Amino acid sequence: MAVVLIRMRLALLRNSLRGDRASWFVLGTGAGLVLAVGTIVVAVLWPSLLPAALAVWLMGWVFGPIFTGGGEVLRPEYFAMIPATPRRMAAALLAGAFASPAVLTTLVALISMVVYGWRFGPLAVLVALAAAMITLVTMVLISRVTVAVFGLLVRSRAAAVLAAFVTGTILALSGNGWALAVAAATADLSLAGTLVRLLPSGWGIAAIESSPPVALGILAASALAVVLLVSAWGALLSRRVTSAARGGVPARRRGPRPFPVVRGMHVVAAKELRTWSRDLIRVHLLSFAFFYAVVFTLLPVSFGWWGMVPFTGLIAVMMGAGASANLYATDGTALWLTLMTPGAERHDVRGRQLAWLLAVGPAAALLSVAGAAASGETWAWPWVAGLFPAVLGGAAGLVVLIAVTSPVPATDPHKRGSNPLNSGADEGGETGLAWLMLIAVPVTALPAAAAILIEPWAGVPVGVVTGALCAWGFGRIAVRRLTSGGTELLTLMKHGSAAGPAAREEETSAPDLPLGHRTAIIVCYCLAWLPLFPQGLVPMFFKLFGVQDRVWFLALYMPDAWQWPTITFMVSVGLLMYGYAILFPMRYKAAETERA
Structure with missing residues (x-):
């Protein structure tokens, strides 16, 4: 045997x-x-x-x-x-x-x-x-x-x-x-x-x-x-x-306390809040986002540097957005309930946004305030106050937008295997969505960051307005996408990416990249953040605000005349790696299509 x-x-x-x-x-x-x-x-x-x-x-x-x-x-x-x-x-x-x-x-x-x-x-x-x-x-x-x-x-x-x-x-x-x-x-x-x-x-x-x-x-x-x-x-x-497989959380002896009678998006929000507290995959993903943020920012405290602690809440929001990028797919084919209810698409999208904000926002805000107060870094208060609403609103909009435009099919909750924390979705696809969110969410905070550089506390109103516009605008696009393409989305949830003649034809017309280029693209996605963020953007902020801690940032160990060129080089390398990973597959597909 x-x-x-x-x-x-x-x-x-x-x-x-x-x-x-x-x-x-x-x-x-x-x-x-x-x-x-x-x-x-x-x-x-x-x-x-x-x-x-x-x-x-x-x-x-x-x-x-x-x-x-x-x-x-x-x-x-x-x-x-x-x-x-x-x-x-x-x-x-x-x-x-x-x-x-x-x-x-x-x-x-x-x-x-x-x-x-x-x-x-x-x-x-x-x-x-x-x-x-x-x-x-x-x-x-x-x-x-x-x-x-x-x-x-x-x-x-x-x-x-x-x-x-x-x-x-x-x-x-x-x-x-x-x-x-x-x-x-x-x-x-x-x-x-x-x-x-x-x-x-x-x-x-x-x-x-x-x-x-x-x-x-x-x-x-x-x-x-x-x-x-x-x-x-x-x-x-x-x-x-x-033994019989038992998924989810065992039923409680006493009956659950009913939600108040609500209508519209509030019904969806109430259902989603219960799902966030009962679905083991969502409990796991949400807890992961907060644990990662706390551990990641507290690690430098081991040698006395508190510079990351004020941004614990911001990192929690970004990680929570990355973990929620496949929001619709984790529910499986339950989407048909929404599609069979006339006019329910808008309430469904807005209710999911509201529930996500309630599940992530209060805890992340508490971490931001506690981190900024405990660290003693007074310079961080304008950054936390300005960036937090921008990032939170941008994440609330992008979560539903990515979930309806780029879902990765997953197993229905009642059909999951022996490990209830495994959704059955393609791990590479879910990881790609998470990386996309980690790149897209900080972009929504760029206007607030620019306002803070000009006038520190001016970033607060800019961040609030930017976050509200992103949450509303991206959510509106998601509503339109769900209304017009809900049937195709449900088919994708039920049969996977190879369902239907059109999908098979598209798959046939887009051949796989050569193994060497595919490997290089994965390396770029995995490593491009190192030169771009910790070795490029972070020392840039250190230079702008006069922070003297050099920590592990290469540019700050260079002579003064070489620090800005090193920062520029690192940012350029990171952008080039992301550019290669994103643009090369597109150019390769276009070239193969022309040859065919």
């Missing part, structure tokens, strides 16, 4: 490497190999840091699948009818899980243990080889058990919020984790070094450093842990495939 599952996993991987999946596969594998080689370099040059590096790999295996929605290719439900014991099925699925590029990349990283063992002699090298294999199996098993436990416990709002905290913290660390490195340069890391050695990723290091009898004991204990993990995973799989 194990051989069959391995072949099945490889066949699925081989047949799925098309389009964006192939690009992400190349990028992910390349990045993983770079990190693996870096781990080996750590073992050679900084051996004392090797336990910490291996702990990072372990954390990746634990939190990576949760962050990406489960990471399961061979789902246990597919094999529920096979007459096999839970332990045998767990062992077979484990073998199938090893047919993965991530496992091979981790194996390359674990060669660092052999390099480390060379320092202690030939016997330690043999111990390191055994420890590396046991550590690899342990990491994969811990990942699988974590996903299984997460799938069983995630069916509540508390678990959805906890998952949002994990994903928000991981993503914030990936963008602002440099602050911890700066703080760690002056901190006592002896306790942290002891803790990382106690993790399963550090047991092999302990075996290498120990005498032969102790090393054998550690290896035997590690092997026993593997056996226990396989048994635990088998029990979890058995419970998962034999």
